[in-house]
Structures are given as structure tokens and as C-alpha cells.
Amino acid sequence: MLRFLIRRTLGAAVILLIISALVFVLFYAAPRDPARIACGKVCTPETLALVKKNLGIDHPLPVQYWDWLKGLFVGRDYTSFGHCDAPCLGYSFQNREPVLSTILDRFPATISLALGSSVVFLVFGIGTGMLAAVKQGKALDKVASSASLIASSMQIYVVGVFATYLLVDQLHWLDRANYTPFTSDPVGWAQGLLVPWLVLSLIFTANYTRMTRSQMVESMSEDYVRTARAKGLSRRTVFFRFAWRGAMGPIITIFGLDLGTLLGGAIITEQTFSIQGLGRLSVKAVSTNDLPMLLGVVLVAAAAIVVFNIVVDAVYALIDPRVRLA
Amino acid sequence: MSTPFLSVRDLRVHFSTHDGVVKAVDGLSFDLEKGRTLGIVGESGSGKSVTNMAILGLHDPRNTTMDGEILLDGKELITAGERELEELRGNKMSMIFQDALASLSPYHTIGAQIAETYRKHTGASKKEARARAVEMLRRVGIPQPDIRVDDYPHQFSGGMRQRAMIAMALVCDPELLIADEPTTALDVTVQAQIMDLLKDLQQEFGTAIIFITHDLGVIADIADDVLVMYGGRCVEKGSKKEVLNTPEHPYTLGLLGSMPSLDGPVDVPLSPIPGAPPSLLNPPSGCRFHPRCSFAEQVPGGLCSTERPTLEITDGRGSACHLTPGQKRELFADHAPARTN
Numbered sequence: 001m002l003r004f005l006i007r008r009t010l011g012a013a014v015i016l017l018i019i020s021a022l023v024f025v026l027f028y029a030a031p032r033d034p035a036r037i038a039c040g041k042v043c044t045p046e047t048l049a050l051v052k053k054n055l056g057i058d059h060p061l062p063v064q065y066w067d068w069l070k071g072l073f074v075g076r077d078y079t080s081f082g083h084c085d086a087p088c089l090g091y092s093f094q095n096r097e098p099v100l101s102t103i104l105d106r107f108p109a110t111i112s113l114a115l116g117s118s119v120v121f122l123v124f125g126i127g128t129g130m131l132a133a134v135k136q137g138k139a140l141d142k143v144a145s146s147a148s149l150i151a152s153s154m155q156i157y158v159v160g161v162f163a164t165y166l167l168v169d170q171l172h173w174l175d176r177a178n179y180t181p182f183t184s185d186p187v188g189w190a191q192g193l194l195v196p197w198l199v200l201s202l203i204f205t206a207n208y209t210r211m212t213r214s215q216m217v218e219s220m221s222e223d224y225v226r227t228a229r230a231k232g233l234s235r236r237t238v239f240f241r242f243a244w245r246g247a248m249g250p251i252i253t254i255f256g257l258d259l260g261t262l263l264g265g266a267i268i269t270e271q272t273f274s275i276q277g278l279g280r281l282s283v284k285a286v287s288t289n290d291l292p293m294l295l296g297v298v299l300v301a302a303a304a305i306v307v308f309n310i311v312v313d314a315v316y317a318l319i320d321p322r323v324r325l326a
Numbered sequence: 327m328s329t330p331f332l333s334v335r336d337l338r339v340h341f342s343t344h345d346g347v348v349k350a351v352d353g354l355s356f357d358l359e360k361g362r363t364l365g366i367v368g369e370s371g372s373g374k375s376v377t378n379m380a381i382l383g384l385h386d387p388r389n390t391t392m393d394g395e396i397l398l399d400g401k402e403l404i405t406a407g408e409r410e411l412e413e414l415r416g417n418k419m420s421m422i423f424q425d426a427l428a429s430l431s432p433y434h435t436i437g438a439q440i441a442e443t444y445r446k447h448t449g450a451s452k453k454e455a456r457a458r459a460v461e462m463l464r465r466v467g468i469p470q471p472d473i474r475v476d477d478y479p480h481q482f483s484g485g486m487r488q489r490a491m492i493a494m495a496l497v498c499d500p501e502l503l504i505a506d507e508p509t510t511a512l513d514v515t516v517q518a519q520i521m522d523l524l525k526d527l528q529q530e531f532g533t534a535i536i537f538i539t540h541d542l543g544v545i546a547d548i549a550d551d552v553l554v555m556y557g558g559r560c561v562e563k564g565s566k567k568e569v570l571n572t573p574e575h576p577y578t579l580g581l582l583g584s585m586p587s588l589d590g591p592v593d594v595p596l597s598p599i600p601g602a603p604p605s606l607l608n609p610p611s612g613c614r615f616h617p618r619c620s621f622a623e624q625v626p627g628g629l630c631s632t633e634r635p636t637l638e639i640t641d642g643r644g645s646a647c648h649l650t651p652g653q654k655r656e657l658f659a660d661h662a663p664a665r666t667n
Contacts (some may be wrong), residue, residue, distance in 0.1 A: 136388075137388070222428070223423060223425060223428035223429040224428065224429055224430055224431040224432065226384060226423075226429070227423060227429045227430065227431070228431065229384055229415070230382055230384060230415055230416065230420065230421045230423075231415060231416035231420070231439075231442065231443040231446065231494070232412045232413065232414070232415035232416035232417055232443065232446055232447060233412070233416075233442070233443075233446060234412055235408070242431055242433075245431075245433045246432075246433070319433070320432065320433060321432070321433065321478045321480075322432055322478070322480050
């Protein structure tokens with residue numbers, strides 16, 4: 001287990017390094033010059049040079065990348081901003097704030113969105129999928145299967161707007177989406193996120209229903225499930241202890257990837273509901289040519305996916321003793 | 327005569343599928359006493375496994391209709407409720423499956439799987455059940471059972487998995503043991519060990535065994551009586567000696583002819599049965615074997631393709647064939663004689 005973790009962590013570090021370098025290169029491949037934009041309308045070559053120096057982009061690209069990388073581990077000194085402690089992700093070109101603190105400020109909203117909707121779609125998706133598998137071929141299965149097919153082809157920006165209009169504006173059942181930190185007001189936190197949770201869950205629930213159903217149907221026809229029945233175990237025991245155990249692996253794999261993606265920022269969802277999370281931050285960073293911010297957000301998103309991949313592999317080995325971690 | 331320990335009467339197992347009704351077992355009857363072994367032989371799809379799954383009540387009730395009578399120690403199983411069957415399964419009657427790797431749960435240790443059956447039926451404590459599992463593994467010849475009990479199936483060899491499977495099936499001292507091709511996937515030396523093990527256990531506990539196989543060599547080794555199935559029906563029944571030495575049905579004769587002999591000259595070609603097993607969705611009319619039977623034209627009036635031959639059993643011996651005994655003596659004489667002792 002320890003060897004597995006060390007090996008995978010090193011691998012993850014390499015991946016993140018490559019990603020950050022790619023973002024760096026791609027950013028400067030774009031035609032717009034951040035210094036030129038920050039410099040303003042009346043821009044002499046002297047002020048441009050000063051702006052470049054202030055933003056920390058007056059050196060050649062490899063040097064800039066090296067400075068940025070060094071900042072992560074030992075911190076960094078800026079002429080205009082002063083010292084930035086390690087891990088330093090730099091200062092935003094746009095609002096002149098440290099990237100890390102902005103990300104830390106926005107991350108809770110994204111985490112809340114991701115975890116809250118995960119709970120909803122896991123419970124409903126797996127629950128409905130199991131029911132459909134038990135009632136295979138019956139009316140309930142057919143309704144669940146076709147409903148989930150429809151739901152999984154929906155788009156958040158359609159359902160989100162519609163749900164807000166219906167549930168919030170017309171029926172007044174739920175609160176308009178907004179983010180209140182959990183620590184300051186837990187009830188307000190849940191109330192404000194309920195609509196985005198439900199909307200985001202709708203699509204995921206459908207996928208998990210379909211996946212759970214097919215996995216369960218498959219594992220219920222396994223020989224070892226028949227053996228368990230032949231031993232005299234009850235249907236319920238066989239269903240949960242044997243069939244579900246076999247169906248869990250693929251579902252957890254997909255969930256790990258989904259959660260990683262969600263933690264990287266549900267861009268469309270956050271945009272639809274005006275929730276200030278990582279997703280909106282990344283949209284803004286792209287549109288304002290804010291390299292340090294973009295790098296920071298991309299790294300967090302990539303790290304979330306990489307970390308959950310490692311977690312999934314570790315959990316897989318716990319579920320299935322045939323899988324060996326090495 | 328007292329009622330037999332296991333009595334199957336006119337058993338019919340039909341599956342409804344998208345394409346129609348599959349008559350997997352179509353009127354099968356047999357008896358089995360304690361301490362005896364009944365060998366059921368037949369090709370794939372002849373209804374051997376379906377019959378035995380029916381005894382345990384393991385068919386999916388949603389697409390299966392079962393008719394007839396299955397009496398185990400006087401108790402009717404076809405109409406029995408799920409709870410009653412759960413009580414019997416793994417306890418009074420249990421089953422060994424062919425592919426032990428697929429049939430054992432990959433997610434639980436061997437010991438846990440054996441102990442689970444024991445706890446379910448005896449209410450023993452975890453500790454007692456574990457001790458019992460170790461004891462069972464020792465009895466079926468697993469070396470270092472107190473260590474191997476914590477292994478997972480994938481850590482066992484093929485032969486050991488089958489032994490573990492047998493240990494699991496026997497943990498509650500069942501009175502009826504159904505072995506569904508338990509040795510088919512094993513190499514011959516392991517196969518011989520497994521069969522010796524079954525014979526020893528039967529001697530010790532007086533278990534009634536149904537042994538399903540398509541291998542007549544295995545039948546010759548282990549069975550007391552033999553039932554030959556074709557297309558969901560019994561075509562021939564008798565003691566092992568009778569069936570193997572003086573077969574009365576052309577299909578049995580064909581099976582014997584397609585088996586290589588070690589005693590005879592080695593260059594004698596095998597004579598496989600022509601054609602393929604019948605479709606159970608749309609079975610052949612009359613005798614289900616007639617399209618493949620090389621003697622069908624010997625029966626006057628094309629009777630084989632129009633009328634189903636009845637199975638007449640006298641003293642446990644009989645076959646379902648339109649050929650007269652005289653014809654059989656004459657026609658079967660040219661074919662390779664079976665060999666068994």
C-alpha cells in the first residue's frame with residue numbers, strides 16, 4: 001500500500017508538472033499580451049517594460065516558468081506586491097491578489113456543490129438502479145430506464161434555468177441559488193445550494209441509474225451469485241453481499257472520475273446559477289488573460305482528478321482482493 | 327415399498343423466452359435412495375443441469391414454469407415456498423458446480439464462504455463456524471487448512487478450488503448432493519482424486535449423490551445407476567452395468583461409440599453421433615433422436631418421426647425406443663461393445 005502511494009504520488013507530480021508547462025506554453029501562444037492590456041490606452045515602451053516587470057513577465061518563457069515553479073516551493077518576491085509565501089501560485093494579473101488565496105476563497109463553493117450533488121445522485125441513482133435491476137423487465141424498470149435516458153440527455157443550462165423559473169420564481173418552494181459558507185450558516189448553505197444540487201444531480205442520477213442497473217443485472221447472473229443462492233442464503237443477502245459487491249467496482253471508478261471533474265469546477269453549473277466557485281474563476285481567468293489565475297485553477301482541477309484516480313485505485317483493491325496494488 | 331428418499335415424477339421445466347417456450351425438461355421421472363449415486367448423462371442442452379437446478383429451486387420464477395413432483399424425504403419441493411427452500415439448500419441438499427473459480431465468490435475468503443453456509447443453517451458462532459471450515463478443508467485434503475482458510479479463491483489451484491467447493495457443499499452434512507460436472511474442468515489425476523473423495527464421503531455419511539456428466543468414463547467410475555437424457559427427456563435408464571454393457575437406446579450406443587477405448591486397438595476410429603443436439607424451442611416430432619438415429623428407418627411406418635416412444639421401466643431398467651428387443655440385439659451387435667466392470 002505504501003509503495004503504491006509513493007509511486008502514484010510521484011506519478012501525479014509529474015503529470016501536474018507537464019500540465020502546468022503546457023498551460024504556460026499555450027498561454028503565450030495566444031496573440032494577446034497581458035502587459036499590453038494592463039498598460040492601458042496611453043502606453044509608452046517605458047511603461048510597458050515597467051508593467052512587464054511588475055507582473056513578473058519580463059524574462060524569457062523558460063525563466064518565467066522556472067520562477068513560477070520555484071515560487072511553489074520557496075516563495076517569491078515581486079517588486080510591486082512584495083513577498084509571496086510558498087506555496088506561491090503568483091499574483092493575479094487582473095485583481096492583483098495572490099492566486100492561492102482567491103482559489104481558497106472560491107474552493108468551498110465548488111466543494112459544496114460537488115459533494116452535495118454527489119450525495120443526491122449517488123443515493124437516488126444507485127437506489128433506482130438497484131430497484132430497476134430487481135424489477136427487471138417490469139413496469140418500474142421500464143419507467144426508470146426510459147426516464148433516466150431522457151434525463152441523461154438534458155443540459156444543465158436548460159434544466160437549471162427552467163428549475164429556477166418553476167421552483168423559485170413561480171412556486172416559491174426553494175430559494176434562489178446562492179452560496180453561504182457552511183461555517184457561518186449551515187441552514188442557509190443547504191437552502192441556497194438545493195436547486196443547483198438537484199439540477200446537477202438530475203443528469204448524474206440518470207447515468208448512475210443506468211450504470212447500476214446494468215452492472216447489477218450482469219453480476220446477478222454470475223455463477224457465484226447462483227452458488228450463494230444454492231447455499232441457502234436469502235435473496236436479500238445474496239443481492240447486497242454478493243451481487244452488489246460485484247457491481248460496485250465500475251461504479252466507484254466512474255464516481256471517482258466524476259467527483260474529480262466536479263471538484264475542478266462545474267463550469268456550466270456555476271455559470272448558470274451565478275455561484276462563485278472555481279468554474280467561474282476559470283472562465284474569468286481565460287477571458288481576462290489572467291495567466292497566474294488560470295494556471296492555479298487548472299492545477300487544482302487536474303490535482304483533483306489525479307488524486308481521485310489514486311483513491312479509486314486504492315478503494316478498488318479493498319473491494320476486490322484479486323486486484324493488487326503495486 | 328417405502329417411498330424413495332428422492333422421487334422426481336413427470337418433471338417439466340419450461341422457460342419462456344422471446345422466441346417462444348423452451349421445453350428444457352419434458353416429463354422426467356427418477357428415484358434415488360440414500361447412499362446411492364445416480365449418474366445423469368447427456369449432451370449439452372439435454373436438460374441435465376436444468377433438472378438439478380429445479381430440484382434446488384434455483385430457476386428464476388419470472389420466466390420458468392415447473393410442473394410435476396419433486397419429493398425429497400417426503401417433502402414436495404416444487405410448491406414449497408422460498409423460505410422453506412432456503413432452509414433446505416446448503417443444508418439437506420447441496421450442489422457442487424462445474425467451474426469452481428466462477429462459482430466461488432472472488433470477494434470473500436474460502437473460509438468465510440464455508441462458514442457462512444454453516445452459520446446460516448446451524449446458527450453457530452463465528453468462531454465455531456471458522457473451526458468447522460478448517461475441519462472441512464482438512465477433510466477434503468487441503469494442506470495447512472488453518473492457513474489456507476483465509477485465502478481467496480484466486481489463490482487456490484483448480485483442484486483445490488473444487489475441493490473447497492465440495493467442503494462448502496458438505497459443511498452441513500447434506501443428505502442429497504448434486505454434483506454438476508464437478509470434474510470436467512480438471513485434469514485427469516485431480517479428477518480421480520475428487521471422485522475418490524466423493525466416494526469416501528458418501529461411504530462415511532450415506533449421502534445420496536446425483537452426478538451429472540457427459541463423460542461416460544466418469545459414470546463408469548462413480549455411478550450405481552445411470553439415466554441417459556436426450557432433448558429434455560430420459561431415453562434410457564438402468565444400472566451402470568446394464569446401460570454401459572448392453573445399451574438399449576441408439577443414443578446411448580452412439581455415446582459409447584464416441585468414447586475412445588484404452589483396452590482395444592488404438593487405431594479404431596471413433597464413431598461420433600452425426601448432427602447436432604435438438605432445438606428445444608421447436609423439438610423434432612416423435613422420438614426426438616430420430617433425425618440423428620441411424621436405425622430410424624428400421625422401424626416400420628416411419629413411426630419414429632410421428633410417435634413418441636414410451637419409456638417402460640421394469641425393475642429400474644428401460645428405454646424409450648421403437649426398436650424391438652430382437653432388432654436391437656441384431657443391430658447393436660455390430661457396434662463396439664462397451665467395457666466396464
